[in-house]
Amino acid sequence: MSREDPLVITTRVAHAxxxxxxxxxxxxxxxxxxxxxxxxxxxxGINGRRLTDDEAGMLDDIxxxxxxxxxxxxxxxxxxxxxxxxxxxxxIAAALLCxxxxxxxxxxxxxxxxxxxxxxxxxxxxCAGDPxxxxxxxxxxxxxxxxxxxxxxxYRVEDERVPPMWRxxxxxxxxxxxxxHLFEQVGDVVRxxxxxxxxxxxxxxxxxxxxxxxxxxxxxxxxxxxTPMIIANAHEGARQAPAVLQRxxxxxxxxxxxxxxxxxxxxxxxxxEGGAG
Amino acid sequence: xxxxxxxxxxxxxxxxxxxxxxxHVVTPGPRPRLQGYDVEEDLxxxxxxxxxxxxxxxxxxxxxxxxxxxxxxxxFLAPAxxxxxxxxxxxxARICGARxxxxxxxxxxxxxxxxxxxxxxxxxxxxxxxxxEGPPPAASLASTDEERESVVxxxxxxxxxxxxxxxxxxxxxxxxxxxxVLFHAGLCEPEHIEAVIVAARLPCLTAEALAWRxxxxxxxxxxxxxxxxxx
Numbered sequence: 001m002s003r004e005d006p007l008v009i010t011t012r013v014a015h016a017x018x019x020x021x022x023x024x025x026x027x028x029x030x031x032x033x034x035x036x037x038x039x040x041x042x043x044x045g046i047n048g049r050r051l052t053d054d055e056a057g058m059l060d061d062i063x064x065x066x067x068x069x070x071x072x073x074x075x076x077x078x079x080x081x082x083x084x085x086x087x088x089x090x091x092i093a094a095a096l097l098c099x100x101x102x103x104x105x106x107x108x109x110x111x112x113x114x115x116x117x118x119x120x121x122x123x124x125x126x127c128a129g130d131p132x133x134x135x136x137x138x139x140x141x142x143x144x145x146x147x148x149x150x151x152x153x154x155y156r157v158e159d160e161r162v163p164p165m166w167r168x169x170x171x172x173x174x175x176x177x178x179x180x181h182l183f184e185q186v187g188d189v190v191r192x193x194x195x196x197x198x199x200x201x202x203x204x205x206x207x208x209x210x211x212x213x214x215x216x217x218x219x220x221x222x223x224x225x226x227t228p229m230i231i232a233n234a235h236e237g238a239r240q241a242p243a244v245l246q247r248x249x250x251x252x253x254x255x256x257x258x259x260x261x262x263x264x265x266x267x268x269x270x271x272x273e274g275g276a277g
Numbered sequence: 278x279x280x281x282x283x284x285x286x287x288x289x290x291x292x293x294x295x296x297x298x299x300x301h302v303v304t305p306g307p308r309p310r311l312q313g314y315d316v317e318e319d320l321x322x323x324x325x326x327x328x329x330x331x332x333x334x335x336x337x338x339x340x341x342x343x344x345x346x347x348x349x350x351x352x353f354l355a356p357a358x359x360x361x362x363x364x365x366x367x368x369x370a371r372i373c374g375a376r377x378x379x380x381x382x383x384x385x386x387x388x389x390x391x392x393x394x395x396x397x398x399x400x401x402x403x404x405x406x407x408x409x410e411g412p413p414p415a416a417s418l419a420s421t422d423e424e425r426e427s428v429v430x431x432x433x434x435x436x437x438x439x440x441x442x443x444x445x446x447x448x449x450x451x452x453x454x455x456x457x458v459l460f461h462a463g464l465c466e467p468e469h470i471e472a473v474i475v476a477a478r479l480p481c482l483t484a485e486a487l488a489w490r491x492x493x494x495x496x497x498x499x500x501x502x503x504x505x506x507x508x
Contacts, residue, residue: 007502015506025508072289090378097386155288253305254297258313263338265323 024048042224046217055211061168062225066161066200069229074104076233083237084245091234099223106201107219112149113205114215117179138189150202151190161200179209312336334469345438347462350455354474357482363387367486374491384482392474395452396467402453406460417453424450
């Protein structure tokens with residue numbers, strides 16, 4: 001088959017061998033087993049670069065610091081509903097699909113944040129160290145935008161997960177890296193102009209940019225880092241299989257649709273006109 | 278250690294939240310009404326499934342010709358050949374021994390992606406159908422005789438049910454023509470069109486998957502297509 005053969009797809013992910021398997025340029029048994037961590041393997045899988053132990057540790061820190069697994073949180077509620085008939089994997093899959101939404105999900109929020117930071121960096125070029133220029137560029141960008149990616153959290157004023165994540169960053173000496181620093185500077189402006197603070201997805205996105213991930217890679221990475229929250233809920237949800245989630249009591253649902261009515265054919269049948277349409 | 282008497286509080290507990298879930302289409306309880314019509318005594322007696330689909334989506338019962346038009350379009354859209362990703366994915370899941378809910382879920386998600394892609398490709402057409410002037414978008418026009426012949430068959434099938442749509446007199450290709458029929462049947466929202474396409478294709482997809490036996494791993498062509506690894 002030639003390189004142009006439409007029946008051939010090139011892949012840089014993996015190939016199954018006889019005694020060992022290739023993954024992103026490495027032999028799994030020979031090069032990675034016992035050396036790579038789960039977070040490192042995820043990073044390698046997404047962008048093909050092998051993370052250092054400290055970088056992989058940073059991903060672990062994100063996963064731990066942003067854990068907020070209350071089953072009432074919308075995507076996790078979806079997991080509970082989808083697993084309520086006993087299927088753990090169904091609950092996991094449903095929550096993952098729910099991440100593909102622009103209001104709550106990680107996917108679009110991280111992409112929008114990464115793109116915004118990229119545009120800001122581009123507009124600042126050599127002036128990224130000048131706080132006044134950064135503030136002005138951020139103000140210009142804010143303009144009349146209602147939704148500011150990477151900022152704001154529902155039900156509360158501040159995202160309580162942000163300070164622990166900053167602490168993790170500082171512990172690893174990564175709190176002055178370019179994107180994180182820019183996000184911090186922008187955060188000051190957003191707080192002054194709009195009165196809202198950074199959210200954990202915004203900060204995690206900046207961290208991932210500093211780790212070398214491209215904007216369209218970060219969503220996959222962050223979703224992986226969210227899986228402990230999802231799996232915990234899907235697992236418990238499937239075990240419980242609660243009847244109340246399978247079907248809410250009738251008195252807990254309020255119908256607000258059209259009032260009772262009779263169809264034209266039923267009216268015609270009542271008048272003896274025949275019911276066929 | 279947490280004690281049983283401890284009260285857990287947080288922002289969700291302190292926020293105002295409704296105590297009931299609103300339903301907009303179907304009444305709760307043992308005697309369901311759909312958009313106000315009694316399902317068991319009215320719709321089931323006097324209407325067909327396509328009419329119920331259209332009622333659910335649009336909120337109103339369709340005119341008889343609209344239901345017949347939608348039925349023809351959905352017949353045309355129903356095949357889900359194994360060559361296409363949704364049925365292919367469902368077949369692979371079946372061979373792997375997946376539970377029926379997993380096969381249906383995988384098939385439905387991929388069908389929804391396929392339907393969404395189709396509708397997205399035809400955004401300009403939908404805007405034109407909604408009130409655009411002039412000729413249809415160039416991207417919606419037929420480019421092969423095969424497409425034109427399919428639209429001729431579509432017009433004939435509609436005519437057999439006493440439906441004539443002037444929009445089909447243009448030179449639309451097959452998929453845009455089918456979307457145009459659904460649009461005139463009352464399905465004007467992209468999500469509604471996507472939903473009925475998924476509903477139309479799911480039975481064929483399921484049948485295609487269930488035609489395989491679980492564990493038929495060696496009967497599945499592993500290199501179709503071939504993935505060539507490059508470092």
